[in-house]
Amino acid sequence: MKRKKRERNRKRLSALFCALVxxxxxxxxxxxxxxxxxxxxxxxxxxxxxxxxxxYVKLFDNSSLLQSFGNTMVIxxxxxxxxxxxxxxxxxxxxxxxxxxKALLDGLLYIPVVIPEIVLGISLLTIFALVDIxxxxxxxxxxxxxxxxxxxxxxxxxxxxxxxxxxxxASLDLGANRIRTFFxxxxxxxxxxxxxxxxxxxxxxIDDVIISYFVNGQTKTFPLKVMESIKxxxxxxxxxxxxxxxxxxIVLVVLTQSDLLKIKKKVKx
Amino acid sequence: xEKTRKHSRHSFRSNTLPAxxxxxxxxxxxxLLVAVPLIYVxxxxxxxxxxxxxxxxxxxxxxxxxxxxxDYMKIYGQSLLIAFVTTVICxxxxxxxxxxxxRTKSKYKKIxxxxxxxxxxxxxxxxxxxxxxxxxxxxxxxxxxxxxxLTDGPLNFLYNRGTTILGMVYCLLPFMILPLYxxxxxxxxxxxxxxxxxxxxxAATFVEVVLPLTAGGIFSGSIMIFIPCLGYFFISDILGGGxxxxxxxxIERQFQSGNNWPLGAALSIxxxxxxxxxxKLYQRMGGSMENLGV
Numbered sequence: 366m367k368r369k370k371r372e373r374n375r376k377r378l379s380a381l382f383c384a385l386v387x388x389x390x391x392x393x394x395x396x397x398x399x400x401x402x403x404x405x406x407x408x409x410x411x412x413x414x415x416x417x418x419x420x421y422v423k424l425f426d427n428s429s430l431l432q433s434f435g436n437t438m439v440i441x442x443x444x445x446x447x448x449x450x451x452x453x454x455x456x457x458x459x460x461x462x463x464x465x466x467k468a469l470l471d472g473l474l475y476i477p478v479v480i481p482e483i484v485l486g487i488s489l490l491t492i493f494a495l496v497d498i499x500x501x502x503x504x505x506x507x508x509x510x511x512x513x514x515x516x517x518x519x520x521x522x523x524x525x526x527x528x529x530x531x532x533x534x535a536s537l538d539l540g541a542n543r544i545r546t547f548f549x550x551x552x553x554x555x556x557x558x559x560x561x562x563x564x565x566x567x568x569x570x571i572d573d574v575i576i577s578y579f580v581n582g583q584t585k586t587f588p589l590k591v592m593e594s595i596k597x598x599x600x601x602x603x604x605x606x607x608x609x610x611x612x613x614x615i616v617l618v619v620l621t622q623s624d625l626l627k628i629k630k631k632v633k634x
Numbered sequence: 635x636e637k638t639r640k641h642s643r644h645s646f647r648s649n650t651l652p653a654x655x656x657x658x659x660x661x662x663x664x665x666l667l668v669a670v671p672l673i674y675v676x677x678x679x680x681x682x683x684x685x686x687x688x689x690x691x692x693x694x695x696x697x698x699x700x701x702x703x704x705d706y707m708k709i710y711g712q713s714l715l716i717a718f719v720t721t722v723i724c725x726x727x728x729x730x731x732x733x734x735x736x737r738t739k740s741k742y743k744k745i746x747x748x749x750x751x752x753x754x755x756x757x758x759x760x761x762x763x764x765x766x767x768x769x770x771x772x773x774x775x776x777x778x779x780x781x782x783x784l785t786d787g788p789l790n791f792l793y794n795r796g797t798t799i800l801g802m803v804y805c806l807l808p809f810m811i812l813p814l815y816x817x818x819x820x821x822x823x824x825x826x827x828x829x830x831x832x833x834x835x836x837a838a839t840f841v842e843v844v845l846p847l848t849a850g851g852i853f854s855g856s857i858m859i860f861i862p863c864l865g866y867f868f869i870s871d872i873l874g875g876g877x878x879x880x881x882x883x884x885i886e887r888q889f890q891s892g893n894n895w896p897l898g899a900a901l902s903i904x905x906x907x908x909x910x911x912x913x914k915l916y917q918r919m920g921g922s923m924e925n926l927g928v
Contacts, residue, residue: 379734382730382731382734383731383734383735383746386727386731387749389804389807390749390750390753390804390807390808391752391753392764392765392768393761393762393763393764393765393767393768393804394753394756394761394764396764396765396767396768396774397756397760397761397764400767411767411770411772411773412772450659451659451660451663452660454655454656454657454659454660455656455657455659455660455661457656458652458653458655458656458657458660459657459660461653461656462649462652462653462656462657464653464657470657470660470661470664473664473665473668473669474664475923475926476668476672477668478926479857479861479909479913479926480861480905480906480909481861481862481864481865481882481905481909482862482865483865483867483882483885483886483902483905484672484675484865484885484902484905484906484909485668487675487885487889487898487899487902488671488672488674488675488902489667489671490889491671491674491675491678491895491899492667492670492671492674495674507667508667510663510667511663511667511668514660514663514664518660519924543652568754568755571757572754572757572758574757574758574759574868575865575866575867575868575882579889587757588757588758588759591757591759591760591763592759592868595759595763595872599760599763603760604760607756607757607760610755610756610757611752611755611756614755615752615755618748
């Protein structure tokens with residue numbers, strides 16, 4: 366009996382501990398959600414002036430905020446596409462061919478992952494300034510592709526580790542050329558790794574603050590717009606947009622996840 | 635016979651073209667946008683500036699001489715201390731937490747795991763600002779404390795080293811939980827049972843069996859937390875209020891308001907050297923680079 370009681374207490378304590386960690390993780394998010402419904406109109410938008418949903422309508426009149434969100438989406442989509450193509454080709458190429466300097470290339474891949482983002486940011490800024498590329502959309506995309514490519518490569522590489530290249534040989538033996546073999550054999554096998562890498566690249570790109578901060582010029586992304594507004598207090602419409610983004614992502618993930626669950630059930634039957 | 639003939643036919647074709655097509659773009663990117671910029675930062679750290687703060691290619695070691703000033707030394711020390719404390723707190727919270735959610739038999743296990751990732755979908759800056767709103771003098775915490783008559787006036791929680799560490803732990807904790815979750819989930823239950831069968835106490839099993847098997851997760855998590863801590867200038871800006879700068883703040887200042895790029899470059903070299911030392915240490919302890927990527 367005593368042992369059972371002790372066991373139950375231990376379980377309660379564990380549940381309490383986990384609940385506290387989740388509370389810690391979600392507390393600032395609840396601040397954002399609540400403040401998006403604050404009727405206050407005076408800076409720094411901290412005191413509670415009653416409940417309203419007006420900000421969810423008003424945010425669509427804030428053209429500079431919408432513009433920054435649009436920039437973030439364009440940059441994220443373009444750099445994810447580029448990073449995925451470059452990274453997938455690179456991972457397969459590195460896996461398949463031996464060439465001089467391969468080890469060096471492999472070492473370079475880890476630099477954007479381990480080095481503090483600020484160092485990558487200022488190094489790109491100095492080089493863009495040296496060759497006189499105007500800072501803006503182009504430099505933002507170049508920078509985002511740079512830090513996304515390694516993550517795509519690592520994800521594809523993990524998939525390649527269990528890859529049987531004899532099916533490619535079979536394809537070539539049966540008369541398909543290399544390009545057809547790549548699209549019809551290699552790519553479908555690697556698809557989950559490529560998708561995982563692309564998703565990670567997209568997530569990193571939309572959330573990036575530090576690297577964008579150094580290479581943006583006059584172009585504002587959503588995180589940079591937030592950074593700018595922090596000085597005078599984050600306005601409720603910024604909180605409203607953040608809440609919408611969060612809701613959108615949750616819906617997207619729930620949809621894809623429940624899809625996965627359905628497939629699993631079908632297999633079981 | 636037929637097979638060897640065909641095989642030799644396509645291995646006869648040159649591999650150079652496909653190799654260049656596939657690895658060319660990646661190589662170009664890594665050389666032009668990673669290697670060359672970093673080398674240029676190294677070069678710039680030995681450059682001078684003219685009276686208009688333009689970079690001039692004139693050799694000087696002045697920038698490095700300025701790095702050893704007492705004010706800077708204090709901030710390196712403070713930055714390393716913040717990174718160290720953050721890492722330790724992340725291990726102390728992250729380990730038991732990952733253990734509990736990785737080994738729960740609850741049917742909501744997958745959801746519990748996903749809930750660790752959900753905060754990432756909200757921009758990190760605005761979440762850190764959320765902490766400021768919560769802790770500020772007119773914030774939720776102070777309002778609650780005064781409402782409950784626990785305090786008379788607002789308390790000042792913000793703008794010290796503690797709040798900066800809180801922000802760092804908040805942003806980086808998932809980087810400890812995720813690798814630990816993976817390594818704890820992979821742990822073979824039968825090993826724990828064998829250890830118990832052989833008479834080992836729970837504590838002994840933990841130290842002798844569990845810890846060595848999950849050490850990889852702790853090491854890679856620590857690297858992924860310690861290094862970013864040195865550079866996350868926006869957290870100490872928002873929550874530290876200038877009282878708890880990290881090396882990243884020093885660099886940011888030179889590239890923005892201070893406008894002394896060569897000095898900023900030299901400060902970046904400090905950060906690069908620290909990173910290299912830590913990564914070497916990590917490898918020496920048996921850590922694999924591949925665990926750092928995901």
